[in-house]
Amino acid sequence: xxxxxxxxxxxxxGKQIKVEAGETVRVGRARPAEVALDDxxxxxxxxxxxxxxxxxxxxxxxxxxxxxxxxxxxxxxxxKDGDQLFAGRTNFSVRLEATKTSxxxxxxxxxxxxxRRSSQNISRNSLAGKSSTSRSLKSQSATKQKEAxxxxxxxxxxxxxxxxxxxxxxxxxxxxxxxxxxxxxxxxTGFVSAVALDSYxxxxxxxxxxxxxxxxxxxxxxxxxxxxxxxxxxxLQTHTDEHQSLYRSEQxxxxxxxxxxxxxxxxxxxxxxxxGWGRQWGLYLTSALSLQELRQYFRxxxxxxxxxxVELFSRFYDPRFFRTFLESCTAAEAxxxxxxVTAYFxxxxxxxxxxxxxxxxxxxxxxxxxxxxxx
Numbered sequence: 001x002x003x004x005x006x007x008x009x010x011x012x013x014g015k016q017i018k019v020e021a022g023e024t025v026r027v028g029r030a031r032p033a034e035v036a037l038d039d040x041x042x043x044x045x046x047x048x049x050x051x052x053x054x055x056x057x058x059x060x061x062x063x064x065x066x067x068x069x070x071x072x073x074x075x076x077x078x079x080k081d082g083d084q085l086f087a088g089r090t091n092f093s094v095r096l097e098a099t100k101t102s103x104x105x106x107x108x109x110x111x112x113x114x115x116r117r118s119s120q121n122i123s124r125n126s127l128a129g130k131s132s133t134s135r136s137l138k139s140q141s142a143t144k145q146k147e148a149x150x151x152x153x154x155x156x157x158x159x160x161x162x163x164x165x166x167x168x169x170x171x172x173x174x175x176x177x178x179x180x181x182x183x184x185x186x187x188x189t190g191f192v193s194a195v196a197l198d199s200y201x202x203x204x205x206x207x208x209x210x211x212x213x214x215x216x217x218x219x220x221x222x223x224x225x226x227x228x229x230x231x232x233x234x235x236l237q238t239h240t241d242e243h244q245s246l247y248r249s250e251q252x253x254x255x256x257x258x259x260x261x262x263x264x265x266x267x268x269x270x271x272x273x274x275x276g277w278g279r280q281w282g283l284y285l286t287s288a289l290s291l292q293e294l295r296q297y298f299r300x301x302x303x304x305x306x307x308x309x310v311e312l313f314s315r316f317y318d319p320r321f322f323r324t325f326l327e328s329c330t331a332a333e334a335x336x337x338x339x340x341v342t343a344y345f346x347x348x349x350x351x352x353x354x355x356x357x358x359x360x361x362x363x364x365x366x367x368x369x370x371x372x373x374x375x
Contacts, residue, residue, distance in 0.1 A: 001096060010038065023050070026048045028042055028063075040088075041089045042087055059075070081096040206273045224272065225258075226256055228281055229275075236268070241263055243261070280318055280347075285343065288340070294341075330363055
């Protein structure tokens, strides 16, 4: 059995991945994957294809955006002829083919069956040509068999009593799970039930975004622009997450960018995602610095003070501008805008995609996270 996976979309469309019996082929965005595809939404090692005596299978290699078979996210699954795979932003179709070895075995079995049938025909023809003496002997033998059949068979002992199987034991009682226990205080303090958040993360696009952002290795912050919506300042003022305007305190906070440092599993983060994702409210970032230290860096490196004393930013924190700038910036420009920032996160033109930018030797490197299937 051989597995043939054909690519149906993207710049690799029409390419085929062939997996012979006994082989394992890894597919991803870069080496060491045996098949490297031009898809920035795939992980470096995304999934593996394997064929053996038991059949053909696909296994997700702990990819960032997951692997789907016929629309269902999988960890490992068997593959059938006609199945559809999806990884990153690439669609694949599955075809199972018989190899030459298996065809030879089938042909050998077919020829063997033909020889047996031919041998049976020869035997029947030989029997048809026997003499009448042989037929007479057969007749006498048949008479003796009939006489033997008249004799009653020996009496058999009565069958042993068959006892019905014992009834199955009653099912074990199922313990009712305990009520969700809050991580800390009520939600107004900036915390929320861990059980409720786990369910939220698994069921919605916003939940997957919350999961990715809140599980970064460094502290998560945000730059939000209060000029976009009056709700932004209200949300900041009603939660305990640390925040401060990038401008001086005397400037109007309603038109200022605000730097926010989130507490673990923050309710404010959840609400900013629910209300502002896809509306260009700002961007998210990670940094090891404190809020005050990062604020000072932005004011020193990126702020312009006019002759009349008014402070201005380029409003780089607007994702519509910033994602385009980062895709083409030079290494020197990236150094200025990143500084102590490890990564920037923002929405794509399609909110189903989360963009992640990190600093590279030539500028900025972009990675995409698919939050839900694209329409």
